Amino acid sequence: MTSNEGPGRLADVFNLLPTSPGAEPLRQAVLACRTHLIGAAVFSALVNLLYLTPTLYMLQVYDRVVPTGGLATLVLISVAALFALAALAALDWLRIRILLRAGLKLDQALTSRILARAVDLRGQAPNAHVLREFDHVRTALSGQGTLAVLDAPWTPIFLLCCFMLHWSIGMLTLFGGLVLFLLAWLNERDTRPRIGQAMDAANSAYAAQESIAAQAEVVRALGMRANSIARQTHERRRAVQQQADANLAGGRYSGAIKFVRLTLQSAALGLAGFLVIRGQMTPGAIIASSVLLSRAVAPIEQLVGAWPGLVKAHAGWRRLIDLFERTAEADRARTALPAPKGRLSVESVTVRLDETGPPQLKGAVVALEPGQTLGVIGPSGSGKTTLARVMAGALIPSAGAVRLDGAEYAAWDSDALARHIGYLPQTPSLFAGTVRDNISRFAAATGAPSDEIDAAVIKASQAAGAHDMILRLSRGYDTELGAFGAGLSAGQAQRVALARALYGDPVLLVLDEPNSNLDQEGEAALMTALLAAAKRGAAVVIVAHRAGVLSRVDRLLVLKDGGVQAQGPREEVLMQLRSGPRNAAQEATAR
Structure with missing residues (x-):
């Protein structure tokens, strides 16, 4: 001994x-x-x-x-x-x-x-x-x-x-x-x-x-x-x-x-x-x-x-x-994987947040190629936000797998994976700190070069159509925000959060109700940003109710009671919906 x-x-x-x-x-x-x-x-x-x-x-x-x-x-x-x-x-x-x-x-x-x-x-x-x-x-x-x-x-x-x-x-x-x-x-x-x-x-x-x-x-x-x-x-x-x-x-x-x-x-x-x-x-x-x-x-x-x-x-x-x-x-050791192109695959994903209750998502299957845009619709409680959280890597599914370029999310270091994903949750979820800090995801805290951060922040803000809005703030990019983004209006917070999602040119964008607090100008800037991201090869997923942001997507996915009711090219899915009884998903698309 x-x-x-x-x-x-x-x-x-x-x-x-x-x-x-x-x-x-x-x-x-x-x-x-x-x-x-x-x-x-x-x-x-x-x-x-x-x-x-x-x-x-x-x-x-x-x-x-x-x-x-x-x-x-x-x-x-x-x-x-x-x-x-x-x-x-x-x-x-x-x-x-x-x-x-x-x-x-x-x-x-x-x-x-x-x-x-x-x-x-x-x-x-x-x-x-x-x-x-x-x-x-x-x-x-x-x-x-x-x-x-x-x-x-x-x-x-x-x-x-x-x-x-x-x-x-x-x-x-x-x-x-x-x-x-x-x-x-x-x-x-x-x-x-x-x-x-x-x-x-x-x-x-x-x-x-x-x-x-x-x-x-x-x-x-x-x-x-x-x-x-x-x-x-x-x-x-x-x-x-x-x-x-x-x-x-x-x-x-x-x-x-x-x-x-x-x-x-x-x-x-x-x-x-x-x-x-x-x-x-x-x-x-x-x-x-x-x-x-x-x-x-x-x-x-x-x-x-x-x-x-x-x-x-x-x-x-x-x-x-x-x-x-x-x-x-x-802390499991992981092999460093090459930068992904943006091919998303959701394979029979089930999510059960409450072990005793029904699943929020049941066997969802989704495939998205780089450069494609996908709109997700469905009635309240159908699992749209849950699916968005799973795609963004914010939520681990109870069963099934989510892959980016064939590699399961668990094969990535979480921070390394997040650098390739832009996520905008329903609530903008900004943090105490400057606007610059929030957009850069607080990269300065881990020693990233200041000039590189500044360039990436400006680029993301311009892509989100938020640059001019930020410059009009009291101290521009150096404006201090309180907890939960206190100091900004709901629309301003959403545009800053969109810039944060675009920071670093991610290959996958997952946006949950990105236009819920935007005016017409903000929604136009949003559409420009999404089309530009798709054009450079990013896969884009949008959960939305308002037709303005869904009118330009390539594909639609309809959820109901946690299951995929329909998915495919936008016009084909709309035709399927029109041929059946009118429901909440159709109402959302029609608005």
Whole structure:
């Protein structure tokens, strides 16, 4: 066995080193902190040994100095004790600093990976608070909980010292430790589910608050202000109440543990005094027994105090493992594929967003060649947006495959694939940052050359017919936007989002209701942009209801109840629709 196998096996027991597929980065991040944790454990050993200093000092003062009146001896042992206590304080500071460094190292190793995995939860419910849960883990690693865990193995050493003073002092300490351990176990059993419920309630309350803040205009316009505040207040009150219940439950045990510890210390003093009277111990052992007993049981009390944080950290770590397991494919090594031409193939794709409900898309088959344009129509709820999300790579199908130039989407690195796809969702979904940043998909954040970004941004904006509109903004391309594109009108946001979709000349364009907020001028610019993209060889998919943007497409696809009802050349599909009963798809085409 190597020197690292022992700690590794102990860590595996607590699932600190997960071995499940996809969770390897978590294991590697913990192992990267191994040196810090070993250093903190070594310093903890020295700190706990130096905690014997007051006991030894008192024994020497009472048993050597007082009976003999040796002032020189008093000075020497006082200097030695002062030096030992200074070393204890320094080592205690160092181990806290080392654990803080370990927390920083863990943060540097995992933050970007956690964010990437959260983004990779395509079609699954992402945990919006995953970084908050990771912070629970990092805080526990660098906090009092870890110190208590590192101090706990030294309890037997202090217990042995108690037995060395007298067997009865040792038995009192052992009995008290068992009682405290029982109280700690009861505390764990009682508070763990309460803390878990409090965490879930807090996450729900925060999510409701963020939703209301993000849609404040709608809340005010619909007269929902008082109702939203009441709902949010109720959610928060429930979360606070559950947190209070967890703290009250833990507080009962903390109070009981403190009572037992203080009683044990007093009992140790009384028992030691009795033994001194009987001549079975020296006077110096009276206070020494109380100090040793206190040090023996201190880690148990510390663990109970730090328990809520440790429970949150454990729950957060479990959720991180689950997140990494569900996105196990994210870090799979992939062969770099050549730039695609834009041949899209959707092969028997089924999407079921709710495992218990009906599928949103059923066995969809679509083929599109470079330079072709496809219009997707159908009644509300027919699966149009779901199909667009699948084609754009935003949603992983439950069954079937989506291919670009014959290569399944999963064969690509997600960012590499996205560079060849332009996607405009129903909601423009702009982000806080400048107009330039949004159009360039924040390319500057990863070090792309500024001049190349500027040229590509201007080119995309001109292709989208948005250049002049952007120049009329207060600071042009450098205009700062708020969250969700705050600062732009709906039509302006849609045109900026179209420029973002065209950024980098993608070979596949997927546009969901691209003209929903556009005026006649904007719609004309949209049609020009789409025809220009098709002319340069891009495959273009348009989900729309208004006929203006569908009148120039090459092909039509009609969806109904999640299935493909008809597809083919535009005129042929329209002829099929005219020959049958008039439905919502025909109404959309006719408008």
